[in-house]
Amino acid sequence: xxxxxxxxxxxxxxxxxxxxxxxxxxxxxxxxxxxxxxxxxxxxxxxxxxxxxxxxxxxxxxxxxxxxxxxxxxxxxxxxxxxxxxxxxxxxxxxxxxxxxxxxxxxxxxxx
Amino acid sequence: xxxxxxxxxxxxxxxxxxxxxxxxxxxxxxxxxxxxxxxxxxxxxxxxxxxxxxxxxxxxxxxxxxxxxxxxxxxxxxxxxxxxxxxxxxxxxxxxxxxxxxxxxxxxxxxxx
Numbered sequence: 001x002x003x004x005x006x007x008x009x010x011x012x013x014x015x016x017x018x019x020x021x022x023x024x025x026x027x028x029x030x031x032x033x034x035x036x037x038x039x040x041x042x043x044x045x046x047x048x049x050x051x052x053x054x055x056x057x058x059x060x061x062x063x064x065x066x067x068x069x070x071x072x073x074x075x076x077x078x079x080x081x082x083x084x085x086x087x088x089x090x091x092x093x094x095x096x097x098x099x100x101x102x103x104x105x106x107x108x109x110x111x112x
Numbered sequence: 113x114x115x116x117x118x119x120x121x122x123x124x125x126x127x128x129x130x131x132x133x134x135x136x137x138x139x140x141x142x143x144x145x146x147x148x149x150x151x152x153x154x155x156x157x158x159x160x161x162x163x164x165x166x167x168x169x170x171x172x173x174x175x176x177x178x179x180x181x182x183x184x185x186x187x188x189x190x191x192x193x194x195x196x197x198x199x200x201x202x203x204x205x206x207x208x209x210x211x212x213x214x215x216x217x218x219x220x221x222x223x224x225x
Contacts, residue, residue, distance in 0.1 A: 032211065043116075043203045043216030044155060087155075098210055099145070099168055102155040 004088045009107045018075040020106050022088030025069040031091060033064060034100070035073045037084040044087065044102075047073065078110045114138040116217035118204050124223045125194055133189045133220045135204030144187045145205040145214065146179065148172070155203070161187065162210075194224045 005023040012018040024033065034049040048055055048062045050071075055062045061074040075082055087105040091098050117136040125131050137144050146158040159179055160167040166179065178190045187206075191198055201221050205214040 034213065036213075038155070041149075041201060041219070041221075043205070043218050044214075046213030046215065049213060099157040099160055099170075100147075100155075100214065101157065104154060 004090060004103055006088055006103065006106045008104065009109070011109050011111055012078050014080060014110050014112050015077055018078040018082065018108060018110070020073040020086050020108065021070065022073070023070045024088070024090050027068050027090050033062065033071050034089045034091065035060070035062065036087045036089065036100070038087070038105070039084040080110050080112065082108065083110045084108060114215070116204055116206055116215050118217035118220050120220060121218070122221045122223070124225060127196060127224055128193050131191050131194055131222065133202050133222070135187045135217055136185055137187055137204065137206030138215055139185070141206035141208045143207045143210055144181070146189045147203045147205065148200040149203065150200045196224050198222060199224045
């Protein structure tokens with residue numbers, strides 16, 4: 001699986017959009033970009049995933065660059081409950097039970 | 113919203129004892145996983161399970177570990193002879209498709225003394 005690079009920490013004001021970047025310059029054509037988050041010591045929570053098109057769901061938007069070497073997770077109106085560690089993971093999405101390889105992620109702090 | 117349920121939430125055991133961590137995945141999910149997280153460290157993959165057999169396991173998942181789906185609902189992780197370094201949060205997860213997002217349980221904190 002391709003390696004990802006994320007900033008170790010970020011701050012965002014409550015109510016503003018939080019934009020979390022991720023570099024995955026060695027991503028291959030069949031690898032998807034996944035985002036999870038972990039609030040305190042809870043189990044990781046799935047947020048969103050995509051292959052090459054931008055994706056949006058009720059939690060967030062995922063913007064993937066045209067060359068697929070980087071992506072941005074956008075939380076449009078961050079709340080205090082969005083404070084968490086956010087993980088960007090790339091993996092092959094099909095073919096069997098594919099594992100997730102977690103890095104250190106970005107610790108996002110939402111400030112009142 | 114459907115949940116992955118893990119029991120117990122916290123288990124303390126003596127070194128050398130066997131422990132079984134239990135998980136009830138979401139009912140229509142077909143792919144099952146165990147991960148662990150040692151305090152302050154990354155979440156690490158242990159094993160994936162599909163169609164009643166192990167699909168992949170990590171180097172951590174040695175002969176001391178085993179998984180089982182004894183009936184249609186439970187998915188268990190057994191550690192035969194626990195060591196101090198097995199102390200960690202253990203997370204069970206499941207997914208309906210291999211490419212879909214996982215749903216993780218809230219974890220079992222295992223403390224080996």
